[in-house]
Amino acid sequence: MRSNKNVYVGNATTVRDYRVQLRGIRSILLFGLYLVILIAVAMFVYAQTASRPDVSIVEAQADLRGFSTVIMILLGFAITLVAPGLTATAVVVERQRQSLDLVFSAPVTPKYYLVGKIMSSLRYTWMLLVLALPITAASVVLGGASWTDVLIAYFLLSLQGLVLTAFALLISTIAAKPVGAIIWSYAATFLYNMFVFPLSVSYTVGRMFGGGGRGNAAPWWVTLSPFSVLDTARTYTEIGTHQIPNWIFALCVTLLVCKICLLGAGVLLSPSGGKEIYGLRIHALVYVAVMAFIVGWVTFSLGTYTDYTTAPTLSGSPITKVETLGTSILMGHLFAFCTAPLVLFVPFIACFGFDRERRYWPNGVFSLRRILDGTPGGGLPFLVSMLGVAVLAWFAGAWFGNKSLLRWPFWAFAFYTATFWIFFWAIGRLVSSFFAGLKTSRALVFALFLFLVALPFPFITVIAGSSTDRTSAGPWDLYILSPLLSMDDYRSSYAIIFGVILATLSVIMVAVSEQRVKKKMAAVRRYDEQPVQAA
Amino acid sequence: MLEVKNLRKEYGGLTAVKGITFDLNPGDIFGFIGSNGAGKTTTIRMISTLLEPTSGTAVLNGADIRRNPMDVRRMIGYMPDFFGLYDDVKVWEYLDFFAAIYQVPQKQRTDVIDSVLELTNLTVKKQAFVQSLSRGMQQRLCLARCLVHDPTLLLLDEPASGLDPRARAELKELIAELGRMGKIVIVSSHILPELADFCNTVGIIERGELLAFGPVSQIVKDIQPHRVFAANILTDRERAIECLIGQASVLDAKLGDDGEVRIEFIGDLDAQADLLAALIGNGFRVTSFKEDSADLEDVFLKLTTGAVN
Numbered sequence: 001m002r003s004n005k006n007v008y009v010g011n012a013t014t015v016r017d018y019r020v021q022l023r024g025i026r027s028i029l030l031f032g033l034y035l036v037i038l039i040a041v042a043m044f045v046y047a048q049t050a051s052r053p054d055v056s057i058v059e060a061q062a063d064l065r066g067f068s069t070v071i072m073i074l075l076g077f078a079i080t081l082v083a084p085g086l087t088a089t090a091v092v093v094e095r096q097r098q099s100l101d102l103v104f105s106a107p108v109t110p111k112y113y114l115v116g117k118i119m120s121s122l123r124y125t126w127m128l129l130v131l132a133l134p135i136t137a138a139s140v141v142l143g144g145a146s147w148t149d150v151l152i153a154y155f156l157l158s159l160q161g162l163v164l165t166a167f168a169l170l171i172s173t174i175a176a177k178p179v180g181a182i183i184w185s186y187a188a189t190f191l192y193n194m195f196v197f198p199l200s201v202s203y204t205v206g207r208m209f210g211g212g213g214r215g216n217a218a219p220w221w222v223t224l225s226p227f228s229v230l231d232t233a234r235t236y237t238e239i240g241t242h243q244i245p246n247w248i249f250a251l252c253v254t255l256l257v258c259k260i261c262l263l264g265a266g267v268l269l270s271p272s273g274g275k276e277i278y279g280l281r282i283h284a285l286v287y288v289a290v291m292a293f294i295v296g297w298v299t300f301s302l303g304t305y306t307d308y309t310t311a312p313t314l315s316g317s318p319i320t321k322v323e324t325l326g327t328s329i330l331m332g333h334l335f336a337f338c339t340a341p342l343v344l345f346v347p348f349i350a351c352f353g354f355d356r357e358r359r360y361w362p363n364g365v366f367s368l369r370r371i372l373d374g375t376p377g378g379g380l381p382f383l384v385s386m387l388g389v390a391v392l393a394w395f396a397g398a399w400f401g402n403k404s405l406l407r408w409p410f411w412a413f414a415f416y417t418a419t420f421w422i423f424f425w426a427i428g429r430l431v432s433s434f435f436a437g438l439k440t441s442r443a444l445v446f447a448l449f450l451f452l453v454a455l456p457f458p459f460i461t462v463i464a465g466s467s468t469d470r471t472s473a474g475p476w477d478l479y480i481l482s483p484l485l486s487m488d489d490y491r492s493s494y495a496i497i498f499g500v501i502l503a504t505l506s507v508i509m510v511a512v513s514e515q516r517v518k519k520k521m522a523a524v525r526r527y528d529e530q531p532v533q534a535a
Numbered sequence: 536m537l538e539v540k541n542l543r544k545e546y547g548g549l550t551a552v553k554g555i556t557f558d559l560n561p562g563d564i565f566g567f568i569g570s571n572g573a574g575k576t577t578t579i580r581m582i583s584t585l586l587e588p589t590s591g592t593a594v595l596n597g598a599d600i601r602r603n604p605m606d607v608r609r610m611i612g613y614m615p616d617f618f619g620l621y622d623d624v625k626v627w628e629y630l631d632f633f634a635a636i637y638q639v640p641q642k643q644r645t646d647v648i649d650s651v652l653e654l655t656n657l658t659v660k661k662q663a664f665v666q667s668l669s670r671g672m673q674q675r676l677c678l679a680r681c682l683v684h685d686p687t688l689l690l691l692d693e694p695a696s697g698l699d700p701r702a703r704a705e706l707k708e709l710i711a712e713l714g715r716m717g718k719i720v721i722v723s724s725h726i727l728p729e730l731a732d733f734c735n736t737v738g739i740i741e742r743g744e745l746l747a748f749g750p751v752s753q754i755v756k757d758i759q760p761h762r763v764f765a766a767n768i769l770t771d772r773e774r775a776i777e778c779l780i781g782q783a784s785v786l787d788a789k790l791g792d793d794g795e796v797r798i799e800f801i802g803d804l805d806a807q808a809d810l811l812a813a814l815i816g817n818g819f820r821v822t823s824f825k826e827d828s829a830d831l832e833d834v835f836l837k838l839t840t841g842a843v844n
Contacts, residue, residue: 019624
């Protein structure tokens with residue numbers, strides 16, 4: 001309890017960073033510039049609003065709401081630019097300066113250090129928000145927003161700042177150089193916004209055109225974009241007869257994302273990593289279960305997708321069967337797509353390296369005992385466990401959402417998904433057995449993934465066209481994601497065929513890699529036995 | 536007390552440290568000698584808990600580096616061979632940061648900072664920025680950082696590298712003072728005469744193996760168990776060697792590469808005087824006759840081959 005208090009109150013890392021951040025004239029100039037831009041934009045937008053003659057009260061109200069929205073969008077931009085930029089160099093610069101060793105030779109846990117770094121970055125972000133308070137207050141005075149709107153919007157902005165800070169901190173821990181850390185942090189920020197912005201905009205645009213007839217009811221994920229915090233501040237999710245404010249969901253998701261990023265960074269910073277890897281893997285299993293359950297539940301309970309399946313291949317069948325089958329295909333596809341983040345984790349789970357410490361050396365193909373310790377032998381059991389947990393949670397979510405059982409096509413796609421990732425795990429093993437360097441192997445697995453998944457797409461499109469509505473065989477059937485290319489029922493058979501092929505290839509690759517590993521280990525042992533000869 | 540037990544570290548096909556074992560007591564200043572890449576820094580980093588040993592362990596006052604790393608860290612002060620100083624930080628702020636992470640109570644921090652600054656002779660620089668300090672002062676600041684929590688064990692990796700002779704002498708005196716204060720000090724260095732001056736124990740490491748360990752005098756004695764004299768004889772050296780071998784107090788005599796005759800001697804001071812008198816009495820023209828005492832450098836060169844991992 002006391003050690004936890006020390007982490008969050010009076011954290012030495014935060015205090016030191018704070019002293020440095022606010023030292024000299026640089027910070028005053030930056031804050032001044034930020035305020036000038038903010039005031040200039042606010043005045044410009046207000047001048048545009050006020051200069052319109054003969055506007056009705058309703059129009060004026062809408063204009064003032066627009067004024068508040070612009071201010072909040074501007075704050076969203078500030079957070080998006082500052083939070084990753086400020087955090088991206090936090091750890092990598094210390095590593096380059098070699099001060100990280102000094103810190104970790106003291107009784108400091110990775111958690112203490114990383115939380116300190118996050119707090120110092122967040123404090124700077126909050127300072128930007130506080131500095132903008134007079135301008136947002138003006139929007140309240142002018143009637144564009146209420147104080148409650150502003151406070152929730154600020155809270156949501158803080159959460160977005162926390163997510164982006166956590167991403168940047170993880171990247172900063174992985175990166176070898178500050179420039180790389182900055183570039184990757186902004187790339188991650190861009191990808192994050194590319195993902196959450198359309199989700200949020202679909203809601204706000206829908207409302208703009210008269211949609212959203214159920215008051216402020218909206219899916220919780222609309223609150224995840226930093227550019228629409230004011231529009232989504234008052235939204236809620238209906239669960240039964242209860243209206244749960246979406247900011248609560250946003251808070252939960254943000255804390256979960258932040259925690260998993262911190263655990264990942266902690267694994268990289270810890271000298272032994274055992275405790276941190278154990279925590280990370282347990283958290284990963286729990287999060288996968290929760291997320292799979294929620295997605296399975298939400299997509300099934302919405303009931304909108306059943307209309308999707310007029311199922312041409314099954315015409316003539318009873319309509320209830322068509323709906324169930326179609327939904328199961330869609331759920332199978334969704335499940336496959338939802339496992340996409342594994343592309344980032346499989347290289348870490350699968351690869352081993354002879355250039356590192358013993359815990360990175362190959363220690364078997366499948367060892368249940370090693371499932372949580374982060375050594376290569378536990379990689380496959382952990383991957384299988386993750387996929388198994390996800391399938392079961394998804395199944396439970398679907399049942400909970402609509403009291404429906406997932407039918408055959410879902411299980412075919414689940415099988416295909418599992419073999420797809422095991423195939424990339426096997427590639428990781430094979431690549432590692434050819435190269436000594438762990439980093440090289442990981443990079444190669446990632447590159448091979450792109451080579452097999454992303455690269456064929458434009459080529460096959462050129463050769464065979466982009467249409468996925470096909471009844472005859474063609475080049476698309478050779479594509480690794482072929483089973484997911486259409487909603488036709490016969491794709492489930494493809495999923496099984498592809499699954500079997502991928503599983504067979506995986507077994508062959510693992511067998512080859514094991515042969516090579518045995519030879520390499522023998523060579524390593526021979527070198528190790530050479531005695532030192534004193535003069 | 537520090538007990539290092541069969542400490543071993545492997546990286547892929549390389550075994551950086553091959554089962555090192557030694558014990559040190561309070562007040563010991565241990566000079567850790569070895570070529571670049573011999574395994575000194577790896578050993579020091581394992582003891583400081585920054586690297587996990589592949590096998591073996593070290594126990595400091597009952598705290599095991601593998602089982603209780605946090606307890607060990609509270610008792611050690613680690614000074615690597617680089618400064619790792621923060622920019623835009625004042626000297627007192629730098630020390631305050633480390634005092635905070637070593638959990639020195641806030642009320643005591645000012646006094647602690649003042650005392651370590653005084654010990655390292657940096658009081659006048661308390662308000663200066665660390666980047667404005669000279670190299671010698673930065674080195675002393677690093678040492679001050681190691682002392683803020685009053686550690687039992689100090690791990691100093693190449694502390695004198697890059698320092699001018701005066702700064703080096705000051706640092707040497709400071710380390711000797713720390714030894715007198717009852718701390719265990721482990722110093723790795725390439726500058727062997729310096730280590731011999733203030734270390735009461737030394738260890739020689741090559742390719743991860745500890746080739747010798749013990750007091751300097753003992754190691755020298757192990758390498759060169761008898762006294763050796765070098766005599767410069769102008770003429771007829773071969774006959775002089777025959778004459779010397781015939782003496783009761785002489786074990787062996789050889790002509791060295793430098794033209795001097797090296798005599799392995801087992802007698803006392805009287806026998807030494809008799810030996811010189813015998814040489815001169817037999818008509819050999821002796822221009823010099825002196826004891827050739829081995830030092831740490833000789834021991835190091837004799838024990839090691841220069842091979843690195």
